[in-house]
Amino acid sequence: MTESRWYHTSPPAKLNLFLELLARREDGFHELDTVMIAIDWRDELRLRRTTQPGVRLSVDWIPNRAAVANELQVSEDDELLFIPTDGKNLVVRVLNRLSETLGLEGGWEVQLNKNIPSGAGMGGASSDAASALQLGWEAACETHPEMPASSKRELLLPLAAEIGSDVPFFLGGASLLGAPKSTEGIQCARATGRGEKLEFFPLANPLHAVVLYPAASVSTAKVYSRCTVPDSPRSSDDLVLALQGMSAETTFSLHNTLEAPARGLSSRIDPALECLSKAGLTHCHMTGSGSACFALADSSQQAALAAKTLRSTFPGGALIRPVMSCVVPSEIHIA
Incomplete structure (x- = not known):
């Protein structure tokens, strides 16, 4: 070959x-x-x-x-x-x-x-x-x-x-x-x-957010080991309709059932969520099994300004980035 x-x-x-x-x-x-x-x-x-x-x-x-x-x-x-x-x-x-x-x-x-x-x-x-x-x-x-x-x-x-x-x-x-x-x-x-x-x-509209990774990894296996399946699990039906612009509701809620057990494993998650909220952002949550947290912004400008504020106010090291939704898969290039 x-x-x-x-x-x-x-x-x-x-x-x-x-x-x-x-x-x-x-x-x-x-x-x-x-x-x-x-x-x-x-x-x-x-x-x-x-x-x-x-x-x-x-x-x-x-x-x-x-x-x-x-x-x-x-x-x-x-x-x-x-x-x-x-x-x-x-x-x-x-x-x-x-x-x-x-x-x-x-x-x-x-x-x-x-x-x-x-x-x-x-x-x-x-x-x-x-x-x-x-x-x-x-x-x-x-x-x-x-x-x-x-x-x-x-x-x-x-x-x-x-x-x-x-x-x-x-x-x-x-x-x-x-x-x-x-x-x-x-x-x-x-x-x-x-x-x-x-x-x-x-998505009906692009989503803008700020992501904060608080210099602490969390074991996925340990997070899941501390989880319990709720008696009445929530459904993402309403959120999916809202994201597609197919719902009459103008607001929607986010949810992560892994957030509570992850917060018990890392003391860095609560400060991350608190700082995101104080930066004037909404829908503050952890992603996946953590430890990165995020919050939604109204625009790329608000996300950039909030990220700049967070870099000077968050206690301790962190990777803080303004982001927006993008397509998958990414474009392939050949050299």
Whole structure:
């Protein structure tokens, strides 16, 4: 085989606007009802096919490790900045599985530049994996032009769900999921099952927010171990209708049932939520299993001003970013 060109894209993060537990499954996971939006807080990922077997992954931080450590007020070797480059990284796992599934010879060279913090509930690792799967498919098609395009959906979706519950969301696009052409450019999805059963829909209006990651990761497993399934779970039906502009209601409520147990595990979450509220923002919540928190803004201008205020008022290190909803998947470029 020959080496491919470089394929690159910008994996986005996500926010959970709604997250409810419906039941505990026999496989140890939970049945969920969650609503996710993609946001323009992005990593950078590029890869190519190589003749050398295996996955060679290099990782750095944007703009650099020292700058991110300074924002978080931690040392450059702090575990918050540690990103594995072996099989513990979902990018490595998904590319190995893609090679196995397609019977590919050779391997992969991958460069990952991180922006999205780990242990934040923002889906950074899952988004990176989804982007690696998409880029890997395109690169494999270049070096193995005999691969039928018709098998893309049948191969990639099961691999995505196998790697992680959030990975299928970041695959997004209508062409991959077999959705009508009119749904391309989606920004939002309702997910059920353990998060892999998706109903994509466009937002009636862009959402603006400020995200605050308070220099503290939270273990997803520990958060779920402290959860109990409510006797009467809430439904995201009303929120989905409101986000699509199909509800007469002008207001909507957000919800995250994981917030309470996560707050019991990290003392940094309550100050984050309090500061977001004091900055004049609304709908202050944690995303996913934490520890990142967010609040909605009326406009990009309000979000930018609130983020600037928070950087001077939040006690301790944090990554604070104004964001807005964006589409998935991200555009692929070839060099």
